[in-house]
Amino acid sequence: MRTVESTNSLVGFTFWSRLVLQIVHAEPAIKHAVLALGALHQYLELPHEDPTRVDHLAFTEEQHRKALTAAKILVASATPEDLDRVLAACVLFICYEGIRGDYAASRVHMESGRSIVKSNRERLRQSSRRNDLVEIQYALARLDLSALTFQDTSAPMTLSVDEYYQMHPSTTPDMEFNTFAEAHASLTDLARLVLIADIPSSDSITGASNWNMDVYNTERANCVILVRRWKTNFEDLLCCHPDAAPPLSINMLRMMHATTSIIIAAGEFGPDTRWDEHYDGFVEIVDLAESIVAELCQSGCQSYFSVEQGYIDGAFLVATRCRDPVIRRRAIEVLRRLPRQEGIWQSAGAAAVAQRWMEVEEEGPKAPECASDVRTRVLSARTSANVDASSVRLQLYMSTRESAHPVVREEYVQWQKK
Template identity: 30%
Template sequence: MPRKAPSITHKRSRASKPKVTTGCLTCKVRRIKCDESKPHCNRCLRTGRNCDGYAPPLPRPTAITTQPTSTIAHLPSLSAVLISLPGTPSERHSFHFFLSHTAPQLRGLFESPFWSQHVLQACLREEAIWHAAVALGAVHGRFYAEGGEGGERQMWEGEGFAIKQYVKAISCLTRRGGGERRIDVALMACVLFTCFESLRGHHAPALVHLDNGVNLLLELQSLEKPRNLITQTYPPTPYTPLSALQALLTRLDTQATQLLPSRHTRLHPVSTPPTHYETFISLEEAQRASDELWNYCLYTLQPSYPSPYLHPQPQPSHDDLAHRQASYATALTTYLTTKPPRTAREQQAGHMLRLHTLVATLSLSTTSLPASEDVWDTHTPSFAAIVDLARRIIDLDTDVDIYAPETGRVGLDTGVLGPLYLTALRCRDPMVRREAVELLKKERRREGLWDSTLLAIVAERAVGIEEGGCKSELDTGRISDVDVVFDPEGCRAGVRFLLEGGRGSVEGHRGLVLTTDLPRGQNTY
């Protein structure tokens, strides 16, 4: 990924604060002074946060065992995990960061035992997952420190350490063959590798790892295989349920499909969403239902894509999809009205669900109309609501304890970046779309495969083309599609803007194509 262009960099000034070298783990993550009360910090208790206790001194390395365990067993507390850390001092330092910063941020606003328990359990028993987590913690630590003070940056080794750990993880996977191969370990590694390369700004290899995970899932999903063979392929006592890995990889695959129009989502929906929703019992249930419904709609509405793994199934009509989405929106409104948020985290999660519901409803309302950019012209109020909700979500980052806004936000949830990018590309109101671009430009944010810096550069270029910001006879055209092509060798991407109603054709589409290269750099950040 390219570095931020100087013209769109908005450097945030940061007040000097004393370093937090002692105190509870929660206050360390929030980068505030802890009162160090035992057994739990009073500062956390007063603000309604969970205090994670205090980390003991790092111990001597211990050997990694490879015996699998059932996910039914609960992990001990974070402090107890730290006591038995294996590895070198540098590995333990990076893994500690993974535990206290990376995993909570990747978990996001909604509870996920995958990040809070299952990955940590596998790290202590599987060398591949251990080294992958260390690599991810190391690269995230450097990302985090670049938004902090100079002393923090000096605490981290160069990128070479993270890459060595990454290579070790891959080597551990390739050494296990035949009957020793564990599908759950391979899928977990695909998720971690995708996160690692994405955070480095190397999206081409990130997509390779994602596709490897998708291919493994497709083999498990195959309707041509007997049910008992699928059961035998996935371990009877896995580190994490297959459903958790399916949800994570499907979310990443959906993000990639929305970012790259030439890409097709190949993961068949695991289940068919209900035709009618009553209400929800938790934010997590509402999120799972939202993901399931959106993935179902995206898979159904995309052009037919043959798969060797799946038998053809009857496709629902557009009206059927719109009915399901309307029913979900009503059920979500009922839940959020009857269960008002008690914390900033719940408030932010509620806004996020509203935002995604608004985007899904808007997308379905335009797909039923003739293919033309004019279909977006009547939806300015919806785009304005998207920007308003996104701003509220961003403003709450400071109050949600898993984020440190001044050092950047990292996560896997589909958050505000996709909706803001859609608004910048499709909204026809100059003020609304430029407000969306400005939010993208000032945020230092990574949401799965969505990168705020990349999206800001592409969106600003698109606005310039459509509104005549670039002096060219082509600039009066409307952009019907944007295709990003990542350089497999590093942090660089090419962008093609397909203009509606021009001369010529590209891949069967009428129109003129403008191409631009995003600037080369070591990393987006």
């Protein structure tokens, strides 16, 4: 229950507060997966010097093994009526492996979940338990988004535009929604679409890209329209239903929208100075992130662990892509303020990586006073994280005003668990 409460601290999710707690009593795979995830939560909260950490980890791994064994039995004997249990198990395993840092295993479970959704599209639409299945599908989509924003070299996540539409996303051309939950689901799928348009070209620096520019431009133009339409409809929803969600949840969605807007507006191609055009958007994200963190602190709620994605990835985008020295330092401070875990993302690790990224870009005899003073720009970065060692190996692909070709620089970043 503590894990559910802390996960729902920013946005309330029916999947965690109701569906999982219902299925846990009827399905051994779910029961042991929930126990493993809860024990992992406790393990991560303990100081490194705490002698009980060993026992917590042993219990976590034991429950995980039991969950995997039970899941194999579930899949082998599953009927169409068991679709909710199979999908829920996928969601729980994705969470567990991602938080533990086994990104390859997390990717396997994610691909299984995607495959199940694609192959059961009609059943998902027609089931008598459609609402429950939709909630589980929403949970899978949110984890998919988290995986797409956190790309580790051990298991990079990919998703084609065709595969995206085969998963029956909730984003529609009219972007209509009547509840906060529907607005959140719609924005989640829209953010996924924005990100997958860029992923195939992520190797463009090394010349490995064969991305179809016509497809990219078409999807990007479509996303720009949808992002604007979502904002209009969301504000209309709040105007008609001002109590549709708590202020903290509303700010979380506004921050998510601002982050998505900048990513699609900047695009994948062009000079890296294109990010400098989005100063106002970066300020909006940081303002919202500071408000969210301040409210979490003032509430006295020790919600430092969440299975779901929150404000960390948006603050990290500002800290790494905004070259204004004041704004990016505010973003780094947001990441440092709370020792928070949001799914795959860790605030302390994100802050340490962003700090080193900034230091590399700002190297020189004179500290930059504005974005245009930054002469060296990180075009892209590849990360290899070691969760147990609280460290990340960075490969930074950089452009400089003195060189016509990108320069590759490797950095090793380590941080201390609070």
